[in-house]
Amino acid sequence: MKIAFTTKGTEWDSMMDPRFGRTEFILMFDEEKDELVNFDNRSIEGEAHGAGPKTAQQLLEMKPDVLITGNGPGGNASSVLEQSGTKIFVGAGQMTAKKAYDAYKKNELKAF
Amino acid sequence: MKIAIASGKGGTGKTTLSVNLAAFISENDKVVLCDLDVEEPNSGLFIKGELIHEEEKFKMVPKWVPDKCTLCGLCQEVCNFNAVIKLEKQIMVFPDLCHTCYACSELCPEEALPMVPVKMGELKHFQLNNISFIESHLDVGREQAVPLISQTIEYVEANFDKDTIKLYDSPPGTSCPVIEATKEVDFVILITEPTPFGFHDVKLAIETVKKMHKKFGVVINRYGIGNDDVLKYCKDNDIPLLAKIPNDRFIAELYSSGELIYTKVPEVKKQLKNIYDYILKLKENNKV
Incomplete structure (x- = not known):
């Protein structure tokens, strides 16, 4: 399983970014390879419009099975994400990525 | 006046x-x-x-014609508003983000994004x-x-x-x-x-x-x-x-x-x- 997180940093200890479209980083954990990779999304700050679809497009290119985020994607981003089979879990906005992962493993996060 | x-x-x-x-x-x-x-x-x-x-x-927005599209991605490159997004097998258009600049439509080499009216x-x-x-x-x-x-x-x-x-x-x-x-x-x-x-x-x-x-x-x-x-x-x-x-x-x-x-x-x-x-x-x- 490949699990993506919206985060404010590149480490397991980094805080989650509650925003989807304007998240600073996308952190992705590949459980099979036990590998943590990240995508620097900070250039999104310069986008006045359409941050949601743009980040969703980037996420789809990374092909995660699961997305863990905070508030949840908005309408435009959701319609992009619907094109993939990615399962979305929300409500992890105030945790570290590690805590969010643990919560997901314990089925404590809400499906979007 | x-x-x-x-x-x-x-x-x-x-x-x-x-x-x-x-x-x-x-x-x-x-x-x-x-x-x-x-x-x-x-x-x-x-x-x-x-x-x-x-x-x-009405305002004019592009509409994707799948049969004509080669997924070259030029439309997405020229859009300043992320209103046109290229995915693996399709182009998605977001009419509410579109500013009707016609760039994607005019520059598409396959004419796969004709402009159509949407009621506003x-x-x-x-x-x-x-x-x-x-x-x-x-x-x-x-x-x-x-x-x-x-x-x-x-x-x-x-x-x-x-x-x-x-x-x-x-x-x-x-x-x-x-x-x-x-x-x-x-x-x-x-x-x-x-x-x-x-x-x-x-x-x-x-x-x-x-x-x-x-x-x-x-x-x-x-x-x-x-x-x-x-x-x-x-x-x-x-x-x-x-x-x-x-x-x-x-x-x-x-x-x-x-x-x-x-x-x-x-x-x-x-x-x-x-x-x-x-x-x-x-x-x-x-x-x-």
Whole structure:
């Protein structure tokens, strides 16, 4: 399983970014390879419009099975994400990525 | 003669001034009142005329034709608004993000993104004695006011001659919709209230209209509350103070029952006359 997180940093200890479209980083954990990779999304700050679809497009290119985020994607981003089979879990906005992962493993996060 | 009635802050009296000024002018002359606050038009609550024309308004957006597309991605590259997104096997278009620039459509080598109309709202034209009242209403769920504002102004320009006084009741704030509503006018009336909040926002509005090289003047509404900061600012910066509308509970009561104010409050009538005289003087100077 490949699990993506919206985060404010590149480490397991980094805080989650509650925003989807304007998240600073996308952190992705590949459980099979036990590998943590990240995508620097900070250039999104310069986008006045359409941050949601743009980040969703980037996420789809990374092909995660699961997305863990905070508030949840908005309408435009959701319609992009619907094109993939990615399962979305929300409500992890105030945790570290590690805590969010643990919560997901314990089925404590809400499906979007 | 085109005059926008704008403000930085919302709820300072744009509509109150617009409808009362239009009705006051109509006692002597033909006047056009156009509500450009298309997200929340409310001049129509006060001006009830006979409906003489209505039309649906559309904006053009690209529509993806899968059979023609080679997924080259050029459309996405040229879009400044992320309104066209290329995924693995498809192109997605977001009509509410689209600014109708035609770049993706024109530059697509396969002509796979023809522009098609989508409905964004409705325009209505009413007549009440000397007042021609035009309002547009953006459909619920539509995000962009600018194209509808622009098409509403086009309608007014096409249907009334240059000399007619046209009052544009503008949206609040200082962002794109206000720029669209004020960019072609001859004069901007900025209405504010004499509170710290009103003062802060009218300064933003003043900076905006100055940048647009517009002639403008200030009207203080609810005069008597707050402080003298707006007055002092106008004086120090040589900004014409066109009128002071008093703070009066009776005015609020009339407003909330959908009634005109100047016919019942002599002081308001006097202040409107000051504004009208100023407009007539401007009109005279414009002719020269």
